[in-house]
Amino acid sequence: MTPKDRQLIDLLRVNARESVSSLARKLQVARTTVQERIRRLEESGTIAGYTVRLGQTPERPALTAHVLLEVNPKKADGMIRELKAIPAVRGVYALSGSFDYLAIVETGSPHEIDEVVDRMGRVEGVEKTATSIVLSVKFERP
Numbered sequence: 001m002t003p004k005d006r007q008l009i010d011l012l013r014v015n016a017r018e019s020v021s022s023l024a025r026k027l028q029v030a031r032t033t034v035q036e037r038i039r040r041l042e043e044s045g046t047i048a049g050y051t052v053r054l055g056q057t058p059e060r061p062a063l064t065a066h067v068l069l070e071v072n073p074k075k076a077d078g079m080i081r082e083l084k085a086i087p088a089v090r091g092v093y094a095l096s097g098s099f100d101y102l103a104i105v106e107t108g109s110p111h112e113i114d115e116v117v118d119r120m121g122r123v124e125g126v127e128k129t130a131t132s133i134v135l136s137v138k139f140e141r142p
Contacts, residue, residue, distance in 0.1 A: 001046065004029065008037055009047070013141070016050045064106050064134040065113045067120060068099035075125025076100070082123045088116045099130070 004027060011023055020038075024031040041047040054062070071079055083089050083103060090104045103120065107113050110133070117131050 005037060005041060005046075008034065009041070012038075012047070012050075062106055062108065063110060063113055064104065065117070066132045066134070067103040067105055067117055068095075068130040069101040069103060069120070069126055070098070070128035071100045072125045072127060073100075079123050079125040083120065086116060086119065088112065089120075099128075 007027055008023065011018060011026060020031050020034050024034045027034065038047070069079075080092055080101075083092050088105050088107050090106050092104075093102045094100065095102055105113055105116050107116060113131070113133065117129060120126060121129050
């Protein structure tokens with residue numbers, strides 16, 4: 001990956017809907033060059049897809065919790081499948097250290113987080129959880 005590829009990816013992280021012409025101006029390259037770089041990055045799997053980040057609104061308040069999971073290693077594959085089926089679980093990450101996984105949970109209320117964490121605790125293989133609710137985001141990189 002070239003430095004221009006990295007710059008392009010950084011720009012797309014900020015706004016994946018930015019026009020190719022605008023990206024080309026910012027990168028100081030031809031529009032066709034940007035199109036070709038995007039195509040190549042997609043084909044290689046470097047760019048795996050595009051997504052929507054939802055903002056918090058009065059109609060859609062969002063609470064985020066980080067749930068640490070201690071898991072029986074023999075049950076990990078099944079546990080991950082079950083967590084994937086819970087829509088409020090936005091991601092699961094394998095960790096080093098005293099906990100095995102980190103699950104990111106997003107809901108509209110503390111009560112919903114409690115329900116999701118209780119459900120996660122009942123998943124076969126989950127031996128222990130520890131939950132932290134995010135109070136505020138000081139900064140976030142896309």
